Amino acid sequence: MDWDDLRIFLGVARSESLSGAGRRLAMDASTVGRRIARLEAAVGAVLFVKTPQGYRLTAEGERLLPAAEAAELAAVAAAEAVGREAGITGQLRIGAPDGCANYLLPQVARDLCAAHPGLEVQIVALPRVVNLTRREADMAIAVSPPETGRLVVQRLSDYRLHLAAHEDYLARHGEVRRDDLRRHRVIGYIPDMIFDRELDYLSETGVETAAISSNSVSVQMQAIRAGAGIGIVHDFAIPFAPGVRRVLANQISLKRSFWLVRHADDRNSRRLTLLSEAVAALLRAEVQRLESLAAADAAA
Incomplete structure (x- = not known):
């Protein structure tokens, strides 16, 4: 059993698919499948079972996993020792x-x-x-x-976030007041796709729903840059969006x-x-x- 076979075994175990392992290992899925079959023949056991959700480790595969991970750590340590001076x-x-x-x-x-x-x-x-x-x-x-x-x-x-809008939107809609935010078109996250409570920005503004929403911060910023409305943005993103200006900065400021x-x-x-x-x-x-x-x- 050589390290290269164990490397492919770890790739399939972590991605739970031949194609996913192939992409990470830079080889085609059929080659990954043949190498897994060769490893299974070498150890005399079935290491994976194919399910509708992907390739799952068998009990024998679970027993091999710690040894494969230990071999991986040893290989990394050896590479570090060789390349340390370079x-x-x-x-x-x-x-x-x-x-x-x-x-x-x-x-x-x-x-x-x-x-x-x-x-x-x-x-x-x-x-x-x-x-x-x-x-x-x-x-x-x-x-x-x-x-x-x-x-x-x-x-x-730490980083900070503020409400922001493009200057074209502000020119069309006039002064933004906190007690009047609901009359503005708000841009934010799709509520059921917020994967971390720290991303629930709008709840801190008093606005309950967004007229335009995306699970991507970058898409939200592009909508704001297009003059589509007002949204919470990272301060560190503002330099990449000419024309986008912070609004109500003294009243609504978030820190994450x-x-x-x-x-x-x-x-x-x-x-x-x-x-x-x-x-x-x-x-x-x-x-x-x-x-x-x-x-x-x-x-x-």
């Missing part, structure tokens, strides 16, 4: 909600790759919590600290936090520890830089 290389996959993924992580990835030319950064933007147990990412950024799972959690940075989350099994990985420290420092600096630009624009 800078950090390989792949880093970061999962994040789409506001962070769109407006902050591209700059973080730019600076990481500049510092470590051999590093490949993947940004996974998901409208839900990233599942580190299934290894959807190497680390995740969350808007509230997870309460379950074998995870290591680190507070990253980003958290960096890693799987507990990775706490001894020097490579991931160094990368998590770099991500944390770069993200804090970028939040501060963009919020400063938004504040300067509001004061102008």
Whole structure:
């Protein structure tokens, strides 16, 4: 039994599909299937059962999983030892909600790759919590600290949000007053697709429903930028939306936090520890830089 077979086994166990494992491992699904069949022949046991929900581990597969994960950790440690003097290389996959993924992580990835030319950064933007147990990412950024799972959690940075609208909308509809918000077209989240209580912004404004809604922060911002209405936006996103202005900033101001989350099994990985420290420092600096630009624009 070689490490490459175990690597493919872990890919199927975490993605619960041959095609999903193939995408992550850069091979076609039929090859993944043949390699799993070869591994099952080598161990003399069926490791997966195909269900309507995907490929699930059998009891024999569950017994193999800890050994495969231990082999993975050993392989990572060996790669770190070999590459320590040459800078950090390989792949880093970061999962994040789409506001962070769109407006902050591209700059973080730019600076990481500049510092470590051999590093490949993947940004996974998901409208839900990233599942580190299934290894959807190497680390995740969350808007509230997870309460379950074998995870290591680190507070990253506070950030602020305000009501905002495009200057064209404001020119058409006049002054915005808090006691008159209901007469405005409000933009926000689809209520039953809010995956974290920290994203329930509108409840803090007194407005109960949104006329235009999306599960994506970026779509909401584009609607606001198009002059479609008023919505809660991240201050760090405002510099990317010319013409969008904060409104009622002295009356409605929200504060939230980003958290960096890693799987507990990775706490001894020097490579991931160094990368998590770099991500944390770069993200804090970028939040501060963009919020400063938004504040300067509001004061102008």
